[in-house]
Amino acid sequence: MPTQSKGWSPYLAGALSGLVSIGSVLIAGKYLGASTTFVRGAGMAERLYAPDVVTTLAYYIKEKPVFDWQFLFVCGIAAGAYLAARLYGDFKVQLVPDTWSARFGPSPWRRAAAAFVGGVIAMFGARLADGCPSGHGLSGMSQLAVSGYLAGAGFFIGGIVMARLLYRGK
């Protein structure tokens, strides 16, 4: 097996994923999305040490900490990616991405700090916008929802601004 396969064309993989999304709506009536699962996951974690929080905060009452279609969908993404990576010899443990390492050095802790802080900010924004690049970007824009196009533009504008700040002049 090759050590790092080149992968498929993003057009082919993207178009096939579009068919998966159509099939999911047709068979299960479910649209792809990911970020609500992080609210349910956070609720499950909080329930372990502070059960009151989960029963009193309105947002946890709205998005209950239970396993639902999307939670299993998100778990499935990890499994599917693992399967494909193993099958095509792409699986490689990496703590610091190449681009990051070239700009900020090989320290896994510096990368960890940025990834953690970025994750906090990104999820706060995704919940405020009511979706992430899956729910708004793919499902919303496919359904011609105005919210999907607005949020999608916001995702890329915010992302380009941050990328400029981090990689200025590089």
Added chain:
Amino acid sequence: MELFFGLVTGVLFGFLLQRGQVLRYDKQLGALRLKDMTIVKFMLSHIMVAMVGLYLLNDLGLVKLSIKSTVLGANILGGLIFGLGWGLVGYCPGTSVGAVGEGRFDALWGIAGMLVGAAVFARAYDGLLGTVYTWGDYGKITLPSLLGISHWLVIVVLLAAFAGILRLLERKGL
């Protein structure tokens, strides 16, 4: 059964995300630095296929659309905040878990941060309800309902626009 469908759909989607090479920090930042548009190609290809299929099935009465409300304040502000965080973590919520499946374990820190971000949001939610969520609330509107034209006209225009964008990206070698 619903959980089973979720798992199967996730496995298929994760498989394709990995094959499309979009689970990488380098590819996500490549797009945000306007140097490598792999993820944009993936997303637009997905949308072009899905919008035709979903509206066709909807016209035939076989599926129901599920439109998220448009609230200008929340969608735009939330979108921009998400983007700033995305540029830092280099994974979105869906691709972060896929990246872990591929061995990119820095995404685990991103996932931990996202869980904390969700917990922080749960505490801010009540305060946001009376403010950001009231700024420009237009309900469940779509481009065709807003413009008052046939959804197929919108789809044809978007297909042409997206194809044009993709052609331009190929021409520029992005």
